[in-house]
Amino acid sequence: MLMNGVPVGGLSHPLEWMVKTMPDIAVLIKRVPDTIAKIIVVDGTIDLSGVKWIISPYDEYAIESALQHREATGGSVTAITLGNADCDKTLKDAKALGCDELVRLWQDGWESLDSNGVQSILAGAISDLGSEIVYCGKAAADTNAGSTGPGVAEKLGWASISNVVSVSFEEGGVEALVPVAGGQAKVGINFPCLLTIDKGPNEPRRPNVRGIMMARKAEVNLKGGQAPAATISVISKSTPPAKPPGKTYHGAENVPAVVQALRDEANVI
Amino acid sequence: MAYEGLDFYDVESLLSEEEVMIRDMVRDWVEDEVLPKIEHACREGIFPDEWRVALGEMGVLGAPLKGYGCPGLSYMAYGLICQELERGDSGLRSFASVQGSLAMYPIWEFGNEEQKEKYLPKMASGEWVGCFGLTEPDYGSNPGDMITKAEDMGDHYLLNGAKMWITNGTIADVAIVWAKLDGVIKGFIVEKDDEGFSAPEMTGKHSLKASVTSELVFQDCKIPKDRMLPDVKGLKGPFSCLNNARYGISWGAIGAAQACFHSAKEYALSRIQFDHPIASYQLVQNKLAWMLREITKAQLLAYHLGLKKDDSTWFAEQISLAKMNNVDMALEIARMARDIHGANGILDEYCIMRHMANLESVKTYEGTHDIHNLIIGKYITGIQAFTRKLD
Numbered sequence A: 001m002l003m004n005g006v007p008v009g010g011l012s013h014p015l016e017w018m019v020k021t022m023p024d025i026a027v028l029i030k031r032v033p034d035t036i037a038k039i040i041v042v043d044g045t046i047d048l049s050g051v052k053w054i055i056s057p058y059d060e061y062a063i064e065s066a067l068q069h070r071e072a073t074g075g076s077v078t079a080i081t082l083g084n085a086d087c088d089k090t091l092k093d094a095k096a097l098g099c100d101e102l103v104r105l106w107q108d109g110w111e112s113l114d115s116n117g118v119q120s121i122l123a124g125a126i127s128d129l130g131s132e133i134v135y136c137g138k139a140a141a142d143t144n145a146g147s148t149g150p151g152v153a154e155k156l157g158w159a160s161i162s163n164v165v166s167v168s169f170e171e172g173g174v175e176a177l178v179p180v181a182g183g184q185a186k187v188g189i190n191f192p193c194l195l196t197i198d199k200g201p202n203e204p205r206r207p208n209v210r211g212i213m214m215a216r217k218a219e220v221n222l223k224g225g226q227a228p229a230a231t232i233s234v235i236s237k238s239t240p241p242a243k244p245p246g247k248t249y250h251g252a253e254n255v256p257a258v259v260q261a262l263r264d265e266a267n268v269i
Numbered sequence B: 001m002a003y004e005g006l007d008f009y010d011v012e013s014l015l016s017e018e019e020v021m022i023r024d025m026v027r028d029w030v031e032d033e034v035l036p037k038i039e040h041a042c043r044e045g046i047f048p049d050e051w052r053v054a055l056g057e058m059g060v061l062g063a064p065l066k067g068y069g070c071p072g073l074s075y076m077a078y079g080l081i082c083q084e085l086e087r088g089d090s091g092l093r094s095f096a097s098v099q100g101s102l103a104m105y106p107i108w109e110f111g112n113e114e115q116k117e118k119y120l121p122k123m124a125s126g127e128w129v130g131c132f133g134l135t136e137p138d139y140g141s142n143p144g145d146m147i148t149k150a151e152d153m154g155d156h157y158l159l160n161g162a163k164m165w166i167t168n169g170t171i172a173d174v175a176i177v178w179a180k181l182d183g184v185i186k187g188f189i190v191e192k193d194d195e196g197f198s199a200p201e202m203t204g205k206h207s208l209k210a211s212v213t214s215e216l217v218f219q220d221c222k223i224p225k226d227r228m229l230p231d232v233k234g235l236k237g238p239f240s241c242l243n244n245a246r247y248g249i250s251w252g253a254i255g256a257a258q259a260c261f262h263s264a265k266e267y268a269l270s271r272i273q274f275d276h277p278i279a280s281y282q283l284v285q286n287k288l289a290w291m292l293r294e295i296t297k298a299q300l301l302a303y304h305l306g307l308k309k310d311d312s313t314w315f316a317e318q319i320s321l322a323k324m325n326n327v328d329m330a331l332e333i334a335r336m337a338r339d340i341h342g343a344n345g346i347l348d349e350y351c352i353m354r355h356m357a358n359l360e361s362v363k364t365y366e367g368t369h370d371i372h373n374l375i376i377g378k379y380i381t382g383i384q385a386f387t388r389k390l391d
């Protein structure tokens, strides 16, 4: 059902065809606190000083898919992030893994963008770049919202598939494997399109020294843009309710009570 | 809790972004791929082959060498690589030290063009493993008196003799062997299939169990003429290799010490005796404070030596001091950490006893602790005290 040999409009030269069949691939990545970092809350706000920052784990799977796409069909992979100068390191980590170009989107006043704003800026950058396929993680490890991918696709007017666990690459599109009730579905999709990536069989690659040396020399393209007015306002923040204290049982005579509690209250057996 | 290297004086802020990325790359690999498998490797007495492949893929073998497939990283980066590998296990760091500093380096520094092109790219990628044969059964601290000899037979050399305690020996494709030709020490490249060469593994070690240690036996071993390293003679050859490896060990020891410190700290905080965590008792805090103090000093020593290596202003006695001091502190920290862990400290559920046993080897190889004292003693007094005439 895929579109092998889908014509790309107005080609006159065979070489141009070669170039055009190699897709411009983009991957959206986000800098988040290490998922094993100790999060300290001071007066209701999170103190992130001293926290190690990483590429959000699902985004690592997205990078892996993007790199495999390039390896299968040629083309180039642009890593895009939205964030302040600290995020250059995040992009360089992506470069060390093998991404070709690095784009950081930022300008003053973007500190408190809502998700609508973030999606608009990312969508604008993707259409400026002329990307044909975009990969991103299914959700970021900090907010866990999962709205960015579908939101960006919506703004671009593109088709998208969420929670993809594996991708096979065709000319002019891809086939994506997604979990569905009772199994997995294989879905074909034409360019331009966006995929949000879940953990799958392809473990993200590790960097190597060569990649890290390339990253040192890599340039980050800084771009600004137009952000829509905020549509969301935060009314209040609160910490999660304290966990109720656990129950303690003593003595063998309480075994039936423990079993019952595990079955009926905790629902674990 | 997740491992975070102790960095009391913020040495990280002195490193380049590239150096930090390389350190983290190795740290993550050790965390994910080495630590879950190390105890099994030790119990079986094997060096898992997948680690050879991974080290090659990461590109850390022969890290500070440039060209011929080697990345030409800073000596600082090389030190950090050693530190992270040895946080995993001294045997793992030994593999990388021997490959890079003791086998690749002499080819890179003293070899001819053909030798460099033939061996270095395959060794940098990990495809070929190297070993370094200097020590003999009867000549350890005084390798200058070695017996192994080479004879010029016109169209080839003939090697005879035996080396002992050779890391990677049995798994090596290439051995750098130091032997006397007409009474002068020269370096020879021996390949695993050379006639008259064998490398049986030594067994029964209680230390560096995840590292292969072997004898190298040469019985009329025939070596083509183009396998001698042309540009070096005398002890300068092996000693210049040892300088690089010893430098790496001074960083590696910090990794082992960090692993023990981390475990001791976590254990002390969670172990309750007399109703309170043992970390709340002054005697235990004193031990932890001593560990932090020694690790911090060792880090500054290694860091400063790294700077000197990178701008070529070092001298050999400085490396002796760092190797001796840092291994000594790591071994003391391992022993102290064992004490803090109580009986649990002897189990392989914790890394302590493994590091402690490993560090006994590290204290001895690459110049024993006291040989380094003698090197420094000679530096201070101008009098060599290695040997004298006994009546």
Ligand SMILES: Cc1cc2nc3c(=O)[nH]c(=O)nc-3n(C[C@H](O)[C@H](O)[C@H](O)COP(=O)(O)OP(=O)(O)OC[C@H]3O[C@@H](n4cnc5c(N)ncnc54)[C@H](O)[C@@H]3O)c2cc1C
Pocket (backbone or CB within 6 Å): B098, B132, B133, B134, B135, B138, B139, B140, B141, B142, B164, B165, B166, B167, B168, B207, B208, B213, B361, B364, B365, B366, B367, B368, B369, B370, B371, B374, B385, B386, B387
């Ligand atoms: C696990 C392991 C791996 C090794 N890998 C390699 C390798 O890859 N290649 C290689 O060539 N070698 C290797 N070695 C050998 C190592 O370098 C030697 O063991 C080391 O040089 C010490 O030699 P020795 O064991 O013969 O001890 P000895 O030299 O016999 O020393 C015994 C003791 O005497 C002391 N001593 C010696 N001379 C003096 C002196 N003049 N004054 C005061 N004290 C003195 C020493 O400090 C030591 O305490 C390895 C060793 C081990 C344990």
